[in-house]
Amino acid sequence: MKYGRYEIIKELGRGTMGVVYQAHDPQIDRMVALKVLRPDRVVSRDFVARFLREAKAIGRISHAGIVTVYDVGQDHDTIYIAMEYLEGRPLNEVMKDRTLPVDEAVGMCIQVAEALDYAHSRGITHRDIKPSNIILTPENRIKLTDFGIARIEDPDAAQQTQAGDILGTPVYMAPEQVLGQKADGRTDLYALGVIAYEMLTGRRPFGGGNIAAIFQSITHQSPQDPMAVGDFDNRALADLILKSLSKKPQARFQSGAAMSDVLKQCMTRDSTVFLEKPLPTQKTTSTRKKMVALAALLCLAVGAIGYMVIPKPDRSPAGRPAVDLPTPTPTAAPEPEPAPLPLSTLSVTSTPTGAQVFVDSLFKGNTPVDISLSPGRYEVRLNLPEYYEWEAQLQIGETDSxxxxxxxxxxSQN
Known part of the structure; x- marks a missing residue:
């Protein structure tokens, strides 16, 4: 089978946007990765524009840490992008079920930060930095891929995404993405901070059982100190990660170059890295332990002195205190739990029937199926053998159904 002049060798993977093939370019006798837009996406102008934007975004940049785009074209009623064929493993496979040594993790983060700095300097924000979009080559070099939802600073281009749209992968999204606000280079650096946290601790800084819980955690909760969670001892590196995870973009690193410079300092033998705004966690563990112990001793001493100095009240014959004691302040009654949101019914049907339905990655049954959900935003996915996977984010309101x-x-229609 061919797309344009490219001869398909085998399928490499598929996702929400399209299918990626290994293909041969006979014109210059080289292997390429051919990304083909799924046929069911061609009917949507938004998805077509987003797919073509990937080609435009990475076609205008040239960097050792970013995949090279060779060509874009149309065939079989769809669109394809021919790009550099990479040998290596995605970072999510490298990280699977293990934490990485500090020097290995920092080395990769430095490469990603420098590649992002180059893209940002040319007006391109990736907006979907995650481990599966970072390829580690056999030479231990990283390559950024998948600029499918990249935002390009182009004042002459029409607005491609409506205000308030949420694009990205939930667990790596910055607070401004969750809130549907404008993303810029600092958004990508936030995602890199999440990846660094995950590489060194084996867990993500924010999580939850569904998308709503993840978004709540990202926008309102503070991450645990990575040194308290992971098995590494580098205070400067832990502070760097916490800085990159700041809720407000202005509190993060303002460029990939700045983040890369501090990452390099973290690896010098006797370096002490000072960030622009000292974080509460910058005190060493031993200092914290000493302060806690001192506070405990002071409390015991004050309690003992108070017990010796305060006289016992005389009792009257009736057994009541001879002096008026202060009336204890009544404890405030706990606030009542908020009433649960009413459930709505998501009625899912498909043609053909029998497709598996997943909501926020949880299996809910086969079509046709009715699913009770609280109002909110959900990721819905349908799977059926021999058919393309269907996936979308839906906003469920307070309606009955x-x-x-x-x-x-x-x-087979492809």
Whole structure:
């Protein structure tokens, strides 16, 4: 099978946007990675524009840490992008079920920060930095891929995304993305901070059982100190990660170059790295332990002195205190729990029927199926053998029922 002049060798992977093939370019006799837009996405102008934006975004930049785009074209009623064929492993496979040594993790973060600095300097924000979009080559070099939702600073271009749209992968999204606000280079550096946290501790700084819980954690909760969670001892590096995870963009690193410089300092033998705004966690563990012990001793001493100095009240014959003691302040009654939000019904049907339905990665049954959900935003995915996977984010309101009818596209139609 061919797309344009490219001869398909084998499928490499597939996702929400399209299918990636290994293909051969006979014109110059080289292997390429061919990303082909899924047929069911071609009918959507938004998805077509986003797909073409990937080619435009990475086609205008040239950096050793960013995948090279060779060509873009149309065939078989769809669109394809021919790009550099990479040998290596995605970072999520490298990180699977293990933490990375500090020098290895920092080395990769430095490369990503420098590649992002280059892209940002040319007006491109990736907006979906995550381990699966970072390829580690056999030479231990990283390559950034998948600029499918990149934002390009182009004042002459029409606005491609409506205000308030949420794009990205939930666990790596910055607070401004969650809130549907403008993303810039500091958004990408936030995601790199999440990856660094995950590489060194084996867990993510924010999480939850569903997208709503993850978004709540990202926007309102503070991450645990990575040194308290992970098995490494580098205070400067832990502070760097916490700085990159700041809720407000202005409190993070303002460029990839600045983040890269501090990462390099973290690896010098006797360096002490001072960040612009000292973080509460910058005190050493031993200092904290000494302060806690001192506070405990002071409390015991004050309590003992108070017990010896304060006289016992005389009792009257009736057994009541001879002096008036202060009336204890009544404890405030706990605030009542907020009433649970009313449940709505998401009624999912598909053509053909029998597709597996997942909501926030949890299996909910086969179509047709009714699913009770609280109002909020959910990621819905349908799977059926021999058909392309269907996936979308839905906003469930407070109505009694929300219908969803999905027409699945057979792979054989490709």
């Amino acid at each position: 929300t219908p969803l009818d999905v027409r699945l596209i057979a792979i």
